[in-house]
Amino acid sequence: xxxxxxxxxxxxxxxxxxxxxxxxxxxxxxxxxxxxxxxxxxxxxxxxxxxxxxxxxxxxxxxxxxxxxxxxxxxxxxxxxxxxxxxxxxxxxxxxxxxxxxxxxxxxxxxxxxxxxxxxxxxxxxxxxxxxxxxxxxxxxxxxxxxxxxxxxxxxxxxxxxxxxxxxxxxxxxxxxxxxxxxxxxxxxxxxxxxxxxxxxxxxxxxxxxxxxxxxxxxxxxxxxxxxxxxxxxxx
Amino acid sequence: xxxxxxxxxxxxxxxxxxxxxxxxxxxxxxxxxxxxxxxxxxxxxxxxxxxxxxxxxxxxxxxxxxxxxxxxxxxxxxxxxxxxxxxxxxxxxxxxxxxxxxxxxxxxxxxxxxxxxxxxxxxxxxxxxxxxxxxxxxxx
Ligand SMILES: Nc1ncnc2c1ncn2[C@@H]1O[C@H](COP(=O)(O)OP(=O)(O)OP(=O)(O)O)[C@@H](O)[C@H]1O
Ligand SMILES: [Mg+2]
Numbered sequence: 001x002x003x004x005x006x007x008x009x010x011x012x013x014x015x016x017x018x019x020x021x022x023x024x025x026x027x028x029x030x031x032x033x034x035x036x037x038x039x040x041x042x043x044x045x046x047x048x049x050x051x052x053x054x055x056x057x058x059x060x061x062x063x064x065x066x067x068x069x070x071x072x073x074x075x076x077x078x079x080x081x082x083x084x085x086x087x088x089x090x091x092x093x094x095x096x097x098x099x100x101x102x103x104x105x106x107x108x109x110x111x112x113x114x115x116x117x118x119x120x121x122x123x124x125x126x127x128x129x130x131x132x133x134x135x136x137x138x139x140x141x142x143x144x145x146x147x148x149x150x151x152x153x154x155x156x157x158x159x160x161x162x163x164x165x166x167x168x169x170x171x172x173x174x175x176x177x178x179x180x181x182x183x184x185x186x187x188x189x190x191x192x193x194x195x196x197x198x199x200x201x202x203x204x205x206x207x208x209x210x211x212x213x214x215x216x217x218x219x220x221x222x223x224x225x226x227x228x229x230x231x232x233x234x235x236x
Numbered sequence: 237x238x239x240x241x242x243x244x245x246x247x248x249x250x251x252x253x254x255x256x257x258x259x260x261x262x263x264x265x266x267x268x269x270x271x272x273x274x275x276x277x278x279x280x281x282x283x284x285x286x287x288x289x290x291x292x293x294x295x296x297x298x299x300x301x302x303x304x305x306x307x308x309x310x311x312x313x314x315x316x317x318x319x320x321x322x323x324x325x326x327x328x329x330x331x332x333x334x335x336x337x338x339x340x341x342x343x344x345x346x347x348x349x350x351x352x353x354x355x356x357x358x359x360x361x362x363x364x365x366x367x368x369x370x371x372x373x374x375x376x
Contacts, residue, residue: 218321225321
């Protein structure tokens, strides 16, 4: 089964093509260009390079969040458009799960962190091992210090991945000696990992119109909402 | 930096000159009430950045992109933004990653989300035609 995967969910953008688990090719960029300008030419060049026409792709995979508002919409629209035109199914993969896949098979904890600004991160926790990778904590939007708190007392090395990895590493390393950063090639979301995840059980394909972004409400937005509700209550 | 403007034209000209000191990635947070001259200032700013696009108030579009020139200018109007959720869905945080200058009307509404290093612009009406313009920031 041929899977075409794309990721435009955060700072970097990439696309990959796999066939029955074998990675046939992958393109990746991390320059400050608008993903809407780079992703489709990248897909075109990738398919031309590996000599697989688009209509031979069986499944389209995309990171569906959390992440950048604009980035998620670019990736989802691109995949929805292609899947709809080709009449092929598609699948949304958590950006944080895709990031954790970068440390597939390693004996360690993996904490993906995406910079959500205003001292907040999107994060989750995974454990790597002989079985690949498995999830310990659900995707969440947390204030930085709460995310840090959650990694205390870890008994294994904790690898930080994602576009917030370097920032969190710098802020937290004093208090969390078990923190590690992987090689630069493993720090950002890779479409190869999205394709890998899409081929595993637990990710049923859907019709293109069912594909939707998984935005997570930021803690600061939650506080604002509660404050507004309280205001309405007191006015009653 | 402080300037006393006596006409719309003077405000635009001052903004045009101020633009020469801006660099890609700069964020200019503007404050000043209704009709203070924030959009007038944006017109001068765009001209100073060598942009030929037509500048108008992005009150309903929330953001307008001016890209025909030297440095892109992203012109926001946060008048209707009332929290982090609505701010996120303007794509504001994505523009912060970019290489343009951000100019934000009604920045009072997103005070907590302004990045470090933000340049603050205050336009204070003195009388019908007079405005006191104050610019604060590390480089000003
Ligand atoms: N010295 C001055 N500088 C700028 N504008 C002036 C000046 N004197 C008079 N004006 C007038 O004030 C008005 C400013 O309008 P503008 O749309 O720029 O305000 P604004 O601050 O963007 O308002 P809003 O809050 O509605 O977005 C214009 O009609 C302009 O001609
Ligand atoms: Mg205006």
